[in-house]
Amino acid sequence: MGLLSVGTPLEWKDTRNYAEHVRDNGTIQLINCFKAAINRNNDKFLWGDEVEYMLVKIDDDSKTAKLAIDKDYILTSLNEDGEHYQKALDSNVIFHPEYGRFMIEATPLKPYDGENLDDYLYVEKNMQLRRAISNNELDDSTIKPLTLTSFPRMGVEDFTFPKAEPNGNASKSLFLPDEIINRHVRFPTLTANIRRRRDQKVAINIPIYKDKFTKSIDPMIPKNRNLFPFSDNESTLGAAKPGHIYMDSMGFGMGSSCLQVTMQASNINEARYIYDSLVNIAPLMLSLTSAAPIFRGLLADQDVRWNVIAGAVDDRTPYERSEKPLQGHSEIGNTLSVESLQRIPKSRYDSVDQYLGDINNGEFNYFKSEYNDLNSPINEKVLKTLINNGFDQTLANHFAHLFIRDPIVIFNERLNQDNETETDHFENIQSTNWQTLRFKPPNQSAIPTNNKTPGWRVELRPMEISITDFENAAFADFSILLSRAILKYKPNFYLPISKVEENMKTAHVRDSTINCKFNFRVNVWNNSDSPIIRKLTLNEIFNGCDEFEGLISIVEKYINETFKDEKDKVNGKLSMYLKLVSYRSSGKIKTTAKFIRDFVINHKSYEHDSVVNDSINYDLIKILSDLSNYDHDIIKEFFGDEISKWMISNGY
Ligand code: ADP
Ligand code: MG
Ligand code: MG
Ligand code: MG
Secondary structure: OOOOOOOOEOOHHHHHHOHHHHHHHHHHHHHHHHHHHOOOOOOOOEEEEEEEEEEEEEEOOOOEEEEEOOOOHHHHHHOOOOOOHHHHHHOOEEEEOOOEOOEEEEEEOOOEEOOOHHHHHHHHHHHHHHHHHHHHHOOOOOEEEEOOOOOOOOOOOOOEEOOOOOOOOOOOOOOOOHHHEOOOOHHHHHHHHHHHHHOOOOOEEEEEOOOOOOOOOOOOOOOOOOOOHHHHOHHHHOOOOOOEEEEOOOHHHHOOOEEEEEEEOOOHHHHHHHHHHHHHHHHHHHHHOOOOOEEOOEEEOEOOOHHHHHHHOOOOOHHHHOOOOOOOOOOOOOOOOHHHOOOOOOOOEEOOOOOOOOOEOOOEOOOOHHHOOOOOOOOHHHHHHHHHOOOOHHHHHHHHHHOOOOOOOOEHHHOOOOOOOOOHHHHHHHOOOEEOEEEEOOOOOOOOOOOOOOOOEEEEOOOEOOOOHHHHHHHHHHHHHHHHHHHHHOOOOOOOHHHHHHHHHHOOEOOHHHHOOEEEEOOOOOOOOOOOEEEEOHHHHHHOOOOOOOHHHHHHHHHHHHOHHHHHHHHHHHHHHHHHHHHHHHOOOOOHHHHHHHHHHOOOOOOOOOEOOHHHHHHHHHHHHHHHOOOHHHHHHHHHHHHHHHHHHOOO
């Protein structure tokens, strides 16, 4: 999660005035990074995952489950200068702050080695340690760090412990108290400045799951609050759509959890190729890991978090979104002038808009410029500067697209930087462009001969977080092994990127994992031909079909060839990970989202009105918490016979 500078954030008006300063210097910093690292080569394939947790208080007396918002001290204790920092270091883990005060993020301290089989088998152990260490820090044994993608009752009545009221000035939300936001000033400022730029609260509308008694007008939206007069009536002016779950605050999105993996490529060309390949895989991984069927206490008619976060940080003005402003609100929000704006079809949190273009060390080149067919807006000035400094057109376009955004938070103390050694201005723009993939260049100290600093990295970001470490390790390993296989066998996954965009929408559909078809290029080995695109189910894409051998078989081939002398190790855990991917994509076992939805619908107190009441919420969280501890009865249902039998006989 970006930069946590110590200091004073500028007021929105000043942030606005310094936006160009940040972009200008950020561009120079980017150019300097490229100059330093462009020839860097032969970096090891290192990688790491990021897991996000919610601290949930499960109270068996009152039979409630709530987000614990006063336990963020554990981050202090487990970080540098903290009392228990050494514990984290000794276990090779590190904890990071996240948007929510009820959230923590944890990663391995040292990245894993992608060429070492033992490291793939160690990932889960490292994840277990993170859970155990954070759990041990808590002074209340009823609170657990759980890996939930969305907290079912976030934003309904008193969903926090301790209780807090939704009356905060940062978000002005009807539903979320500011006390759920991380205490670091960056986070409330982000929240407030997104609202200020739009001159309206964010407005997220997710289709509601229509059951027999579902109301099309949501009675839980307060209609007559008069605490923030300019904001409180937005829902009645059209911000809340009938038949939808309306959410009005950044926390609904940034307060959800996900699984990310970052990998280091050997050089920039390899990074560009792996990035572009994974752009096509990203929507598939989103669907496969579906885990978020409930928002604000209501069953949604979708299974994933993605568009909730996209809406939650959407700082575009009505003009930029090509929409009419709400009555009494401005078309250009709180920006300088309409001349300074362009139409922007997507939020700054969304799927990748442009391929980077592959140049595979001069050996081959699959990318065709017509694949970048979204016409996504760019910052012309940045484009020119980058081209003048030796960036090729496609790469320059990528960054020029990121630079259409304004910085949302600027720290007064960080206004003036040494562009030869610092990268905060570049990172300010880069780290608030939240796409399905992130291309992470090395910084200026990454001279070609110094492979100790991080090199060219690619981050895969679409996956939802799963309930167990077993699943999260499986999806992390699978993504990385697939990336390794891509680098080895060099398939061509390019689709026109508008087709990837369609897939991203499809991934939101309820039960898309088993019911929907995704655009997929089937002539992956006929490398420079035009794409032959078929609509395939995830089962066909992962497990194979007549036209395509299946992603899993490509991964298996890589494993069998690379680790041929370590068959015993491959046959245990790793093969179970592949089975999980296989069975989820075929529908043999349910997705997490389906498991949760079915649990709600079959609950004795569910009234077929889409409402997930306190008692359902409590029972659900209990089950998921027990599942995260591999309760044997629950894993049988959740993972099916084969995987659960293996788990039980292997000490889970
Ligand atoms: P961010 O939140 O910006 O994505 P984090 O520090 O939270 O960054 O996560 C970065 C991930 O990258 C971690 O899993 C870490 O282990 C991994 N990582 C660190 N250094 C390297 C490297 N040189 N190559 C690949 N991965 C790395
Ligand atoms: Mg994070
Ligand atoms: Mg992180
Ligand atoms: Mg990350």
